[in-house]
Amino acid sequence: MEVGFLGLGIMGKAMSTNLLKHGFKVTVWNRTLSKCDELVEHGASVCESPAEVIKKCKYTIAMLSDPCAALSVVFDKGGVLEQICEGKGYIDMSTVDAETSLKINEAITGKGGRFVEGPVSGSKKPAEDGQLIILAAGDKALFEESIPAFDVLGKRSFFLGQVGNGAKMKLIVNMIMGSMMNAFSEGLVLADKSGLSSDTLLDILDLGAMTNPMFKGKGPSMNKSSYPPAFPLKHQQKDMRLALALGDENAVSMPVAAAANEAFKKARSLGLGDLDFSAVIEAVKFSRE
Numbered sequence: 001m002e003v004g005f006l007g008l009g010i011m012g013k014a015m016s017t018n019l020l021k022h023g024f025k026v027t028v029w030n031r032t033l034s035k036c037d038e039l040v041e042h043g044a045s046v047c048e049s050p051a052e053v054i055k056k057c058k059y060t061i062a063m064l065s066d067p068c069a070a071l072s073v074v075f076d077k078g079g080v081l082e083q084i085c086e087g088k089g090y091i092d093m094s095t096v097d098a099e100t101s102l103k104i105n106e107a108i109t110g111k112g113g114r115f116v117e118g119p120v121s122g123s124k125k126p127a128e129d130g131q132l133i134i135l136a137a138g139d140k141a142l143f144e145e146s147i148p149a150f151d152v153l154g155k156r157s158f159f160l161g162q163v164g165n166g167a168k169m170k171l172i173v174n175m176i177m178g179s180m181m182n183a184f185s186e187g188l189v190l191a192d193k194s195g196l197s198s199d200t201l202l203d204i205l206d207l208g209a210m211t212n213p214m215f216k217g218k219g220p221s222m223n224k225s226s227y228p229p230a231f232p233l234k235h236q237q238k239d240m241r242l243a244l245a246l247g248d249e250n251a252v253s254m255p256v257a258a259a260a261n262e263a264f265k266k267a268r269s270l271g272l273g274d275l276d277f278s279a280v281i282e283a284v285k286f287s288r289e
């Protein structure tokens with residue numbers, strides 16, 4: 001199977017490398033073209049614009065930072081829309097809001113192409129290990145044709161119906177994750193300020209009903225104030241913002257998520273946006289100093 005891949009950030013690089021390892025022919029494009037070099041070493045071909053990738057490949061996957069990037073890659077000069085046509089499929093796996101996804105769907109299908117949104121749950125390591133959880137929606141036939149690729153990228157693929165449902169589900173999952181990360185950060189800081197060992201707190205949490213891979217994976221490095229970016233904080237804040245907008249639309253009161261969003265905003269204002277989202281603990285420490 002030949003696929004195009006647009007966007008070689010933390011996730012896109014891991015996902016496209018995985019596809020190459022599993023025998024897919026992959027043609028890549030990235031806004032900063034030099035980031036394609038490493039993929040070429042693994043056997044990928046490169047194009048100079050999203051439109052060129054679409055022209056070459058029957059199926060193209062995108063993994064871009066946010067709604068603005070997802071729209072730009074489709075609608076701008078040299079973008080997806082210039083070459084999408086009947087017989088081609090576009091699968092956008094970026095985390096965006098439903099409105100963005102619907103706009104892209106309308107434009108792609110208006111040109112005779114097919115569209116699936118497929119945001120993923122799981123971070124850098126699950127992307128490297130092909131263990132993502134894929135939250136797809138849109139064209140069912142394209143979803144089914146994409147299963148060989150999804151099976152390489154993920155451990156489970158959900159088909160959630162109409163375009164927008166994948167985006168909404170992903171935002172809800174990440175809203176829960178961002179809120180949990182804040183409660184966890186407050187607990188670690190409170191333990192430390194109360195004269196208790198935050199490492200012992202991790203051991204206690206791990207033995208009880210609240211044990212989870214996120215606390216287990218991030219806790220030890222948070223206790224060392226180390227935040228190598230797996231999921232950049234600026235993207236987690238984007239997801240909180242978009243999830244809160246979804247809450248507004250549906251009149252769902254979400255004070256916990258709103259407070260968590262404020263902490264992520266604070267962390268961004270402290271210059272921590274490119275670090276891992278667990279760096280939000282620095283905003284918690286800051287507010288108590």
Ligand SMILES: NC(=O)C1=CN([C@@H]2O[C@H](COP(=O)(O)OP(=O)(O)OC[C@H]3O[C@@H](n4cnc5c(N)ncnc54)[C@H](OP(=O)(O)O)[C@@H]3O)[C@@H](O)[C@H]2O)C=CC1
Nearest residue numbers: 007008009010011031032064065069095123124230231235
């Ligand atoms: N990291 C993670 O753990 C996870 C991330 N996600 C989601 O996946 C998506 C990608 O995340 P991640 O790989 O971490 O992000 P990165 O910030 O590492 O990569 C972002 C990618 O988007 C590209 N990009 C940004 N703006 C534009 C633009 N205006 N036009 C074209 N390309 C653009 C970047 O290109 P360039 O290299 O030129 O800057 C880069 O390829 C996000 O939506 C994120 O929320 C989902 C699950 C897990």
Ligand SMILES: O=CC(=O)O
Nearest residue numbers: 120121122123231
């Ligand atoms: O979107 C981030 C993730 O870890 O999932």
